[in-house]
Amino acid sequence: MVRAGRLAEDLAREFEPAAQSIGAWVAAGDKQEGRQEGMTSGLATAERDELAQLRWENKQLRPERDILSNAAA
Incomplete structure (x- = not known):
């Protein structure tokens, strides 16, 4: 949902995990899929x-x- 344009804060209010957790999950998924650009270990x-x-x-x-x-x- 974040990748579709929703804000992590909005999702946190709706689903109750912390916005920080949602951001960490998205970052971990991006790293696992090699989506983060400009990182040497990405x-x-x-x-x-x-x-x-x-x-x-x-x-x-x-x-x-x-x-x-x-x-x-």
Whole structure:
């Protein structure tokens, strides 16, 4: 509803959670979906998972590459 243009304060009066809570929920959802622009850590959950997987693969492949290059020499 906030994304549709309603104010968090109006929603807080209607549904009774604090406006701060609503704002935090919206911010958490935006961050999870990668919607926040201008943030270095604003990756979506899927992007963070992919980045972790790629870093792990790089860590595994570097020693293998070194072994193969030493064997070829």
